[in-house]
Amino acid sequence: MSGQKEDSYYLRSGLRIYPAQHEAINRLLAELLDKTPAHFILLTDVTGQVVSTAGDQSGINLVSLASLVAGDLAASQEIARLTGQLDAYQMILREGQNAHTFISEAGDHLALLVQISTEVPLGWARMTIRQAARQLAEIVAAPPAREADSPPSELDLAPDSLPDLFDEALGDLWME
Structure with missing residues (x-):
């Protein structure tokens, strides 16, 4: 099995994340953490699987929070759909006494939670979070x-390659 394949991983939503993509995600979250400025950032897929985090996560159960973020976003999307307000990159804002929390779609597969201080202007935070999403x-x-060593971009269904494709698919099943 190739090194590229071992380092990439599938999310439950069906999305595959490669090492270069994961590095780019982490760089973007670090930049968002600094630019907003944010206390904490969580990136999850739409099924609630944690993809990445940035900032202070002490005392936070990431698995529970990721599941709740995915559920909250799904419920908000359905409310928007039922009321005729569904649009790309929907955003939820929860205003708190010490911090505000934004939850935003980041494409079809990801949800982004960003927690900021109440001193950060909401318009600035909204704009930078939407851009990051x-x-x-x-x-x-x-x-x-x-x-x-990465797989070809086109399907290679030549008869001599089918056993290799089958072995690879079977191996992927055991890796998940």
Whole structure:
């Protein structure tokens, strides 16, 4: 099995994250943490699987929070759909006494939670979070740079390659 394949992983939503994409995600979250400025950032897929975090996560149960974020976003999307307000990159804002929490779609597969201080202007935070959400969607939508040992971009269904494809698919099942 190739090194590229071992380092990439599938999310329950069906999205596959490659090492170069994961690095780009982490760089973007670090930049968002600094630019907003945010206390904490969580990136999850739409099924609630944690993809990445940035900032202070002490005392936070990431698995529970990721599941709740995914559920909250799904419920809000359905409310928007039922009321005729569904649009790309929906955003939820929860205003608190010490911090505000934004939850935003980041494409079809990801949800982004960003917690900021109440002193950060909401318009600034909203604008930077929306921009980051779009960039995250672009990162995971773009195919990673092809490496020598990565699979071809086109399906190779020649009769002599089918056993290798089957072995690879079976191996992937055991890796999940």
